[in-house]
Amino acid sequence: MRRCAKCSDKGTIYLPEHRLSLCKTHYLEWFESRVEKAIKSFRMFSKEDNILVAVSGGKDSLGLWHALWKLGYKADGLYINLGIGEYSELSEKKAKAFADKIGKKLHVVYLKENIMDIPTLKELQSRPACSVCGTLKRYYMNLTAKKLGYSVIATGHNLDDECAVLMGNVLSWNIDYLVRQYPVLEEGNGFVRKVKPLCLVSEKQSAMYAFLSGIDFVEDECPYAVGASSISYKLIMAKIEEESPGTKLRFYLEFIRKVRPMFALKQNVKLNPCQVCGEPTTGDVCSVCRLKMRLEASKAGMKQNF
Missing domain, CATH: 3.40.50.620 (HUPs)
Known part of the structure; x- marks a missing residue:
């Protein structure tokens, strides 16, 4: 039986990629420390x-x-x-x-x-x-x-x-x-x-x-x-x-x-404010505003190729 690496309690979670066994309390701490590590490292x-x-x-x-x-x-x-x-x-x-x-x-x-x-x-x-x-x-x-x-x-x-x-x-x-x-x-x-x-x-x-945190979440995928x-x-x-x-x-x-x-040396994309909404885009009008225009044209009875 594996014991928690942080205390003497039974290790209920085993992380093979880290060769680490943890109890519930220390697993929650470990997870949060990994999130903190990502935040600080990057x-x-x-x-x-x-x-x-x-x-x-x-x-x-x-x-x-x-x-x-x-x-x-x-x-x-x-x-x-x-x-x-x-x-x-x-x-x-x-x-x-x-x-x-x-x-x-x-x-x-x-x-x-x-x-x-x-x-x-x-x-x-x-x-x-x-x-x-x-x-x-x-x-x-x-x-x-x-x-x-x-x-x-x-x-x-x-x-x-x-x-x-x-x-x-x-x-x-x-x-x-x-x-x-x-x-x-x-x-x-x-x-x-x-x-x-x-x-x-x-x-x-x-x-x-x-x-383990008791979060009530949606289990089904979209x-x-x-x-x-x-x-x-x-x-x-x-x-x-x-x-x-x-x-x-x-x-x-x-x-x-x-x-x-x-x-990363190849990052040279030029962005402009969308002429309609002001959001950044590579062209004159952003993709969302172009979509809105096509939808409006469709509503007006015009033939559009979506």
Whole structure:
């Protein structure tokens, strides 16, 4: 029987990649210390910053918010209601209940009130639902943070998420995306700083933290995520990790340390304020405003090729 590495109690959680056995109390402390390590190692933010945590109602984002709260950071939440029926209703309910539990603000943005809900958009255009959803969430996260005066946006992307994205970008050698693969996207050119404090913890570790912390989260994945390539990449990495613990962390950190610096020299994208909304874009009009224009044209009876 394994004993906790920090005390004499029975070790209820074993972390093979760290060869570490911990009891419940010390696991929670370990997880929070990993979040703190990521924050400090990548210089994400300080105790003086006003942080806006993008929450979905799931284990990762609510777990992140909980950890930041426990660590003493000033962090409120932002929930973007995508209008995906019962899934979005339940997710918002969980997010609101958690905000009340820790006594923090939760700002809610309804996609339907600003442009259109995801199910309707999915029917009107040919892009995958995840693609247009990601674009809209990034847009309204940045817009809301600036409007409400938050200096940092924190998202719940964990190590598995980062490895899946990295694998996909390496397989296609998508240099533009590899350049941006980093736990911190600095502020500037109309963007608020974006950070990923869970980048050093796995999805299993995040789920365990949420469960042991008593967080009531949505367990179901978004119905539109079914069949996403990122899920396949996660399964591949999970199989490798099972046979060789520590591979995921090594794959990610060695890219950050050794490979990304070579790509970082290529960062020369010029951004301009969108002529319609003022948000940063590489063209004259941002993708969200172009989408709004196409939707308005469609409503007016004009034939559009979505």
